[in-house]
Amino acid sequence: MSQAIRYVRYGGPEVLTLDDVPLPDPGPGQVRVAVRATGVNGIDWKLRSGFMDRGRRPVGPTGVGVEFAGTIDALGAGVGSGKGVGGWSAGQAVFGRVPSGAAATHVLADTGNLLAMPDWLSFEQAAALPVAVETAWRALRELDVTEGHTLLIHAVAGGVGLVAAQLARARGVRVVGTASQARHDFLRDLGVRPVEYGEDREDREDMAERVRAAAPEGVDAVLDASGRDVLAMSVELAGGPDRVVTIADGRAAEYGVRFSSGVGGSPLEEVFAEVLPLLERGALRVPLERTFPLERTADAHRLSEQGHLLGKIVITVP
CATH class of the missing domain: 3.40.50.720 (NAD(P)-binding Rossmann-like Domain)
Incomplete structure (x- = not known):
């Protein structure tokens, strides 16, 4: 069993609930990641409030969160085993992005939207980066x-x-x-x-x-x-x-x-080829405004909506 933050109607942060959900199985070209942290972005509460859908009701329970860091715990068909280019392995620390649903204990991610996490990054720091x-x-x-x-x-x-x-x-x-x-x-x-x-x-x-x-x-x-x-x-x-x-x-x-909407987005591999060296030597910093546990995702959304932040808000997952 897995857990995920979801909503079934648009509204304020109070519509978010922590639900028990079936453990997802990775499809071809995907991995399942045991999430350790997920970033909070403006797009999260804009989607949750219905701002992007002009009042239409969501179709069924909908997850939140588009960026994450964690460890791989299952590989889908066609995903090479072993570290290195084109290879991923269970237990490997990674970070990346998904269309939605990163505020959860587990998330499915396409390998093209995934990066190996260097050991000098924490899960909280890595989760704040992709978006x-x-x-x-x-x-x-x-x-x-x-x-x-x-x-x-x-x-x-x-x-x-x-x-x-x-x-x-x-x-x-x-x-x-x-x-x-x-x-x-x-x-x-x-x-x-x-x-x-x-x-x-x-x-x-x-x-x-x-x-x-x-x-x-x-x-x-x-x-x-x-x-x-x-x-x-x-x-x-x-x-x-x-x-x-x-x-x-x-x-x-x-x-x-x-x-600039970022539909599709730039390849993370290309982006972070420039950014990771800057991060490693301290030439680029992304401070964390505050961290919240998964069950307090609604509070994280409230703080994000207030604005005037320094850096990013991150949700941690035990």
């Missing part, structure tokens, strides 16, 4: 920022924002980021020029001036990871909508801005 790292890496590729450019990141202290900022800095890009005042010292230590958030329309107008003061050389590109009505300002600062990408504002088309 934030792939999203940040993809957004920087779409913006095509290179050495000497100045990048503005809205919500730079969140998981995606922090990874994008550090990746950009490693590539020689200047980074300006909007964040709450309490995060500014941490951001300066990363080489980011922090700017205070604009909480309302009037303050956002002042925020544009604060950005200009922090980046007198001008802004070459903008990554919006906040979804807090900053697209018009971002287009103005960057000099055009083609220099702005959002991962959080569904009104992107109204402003001619690209919405």
Whole structure:
């Protein structure tokens, strides 16, 4: 028997329940992973609330969670045994992503969305990486920022924002980021020029001036990871909508801005070929805002919905 966090109707965190479910069997090209930790992302509570389905009811019990770390405990047909390229083995520590259902004691994962976990990573750290790292890496590729450019990141202290900022800095890009005042010292230590958030329309107008003061050389590109009505300002600062990408504002088309949805996603092997060496030598950090046990997934969702986080929320599985 396995356990999984699920919901049968859309709503707030209170709709989540911890259910006993049959132990899943891996199909061809899959492995079953005994989950040790799973990350929490904005997409989790947006799906749970029905925001993505425009009021339609979910079809049966639905799991939550799209990234995980754990150990392989069963191999599907066609999955090579033994470590190395194309080979996986029972007991091997791994991390990766799935379409849904990672908040559980066991999850099925396609091997193409799986990576071997280095021994210098903890399960909690590894579970925080796949979504934030792939999203940040993809957004920087779409913006095509290179050495000497100045990048503005809205919500730079969140998981995606922090990874994008550090990746950009490693590539020689200047980074300006909007964040709450309490995060500014941490951001300066990363080489980011922090700017205070604009909480309302009037303050956002002042925020544009604060950005200009922090980046007198001008802004070459903008990554919006906040979804807090900053697209018009971002287009103005960057000099055009083609220099702005959002991962959080569904009104992107109204402003001619690209919405990076990550459907399909970039190959994790390609993404982490650049990122793992940075993580190992401490040139990239993804702090954990807080961890919760599996049975308190609803509390993790509540905290995620509040925003203003530093890094990621992670759920641990005994």
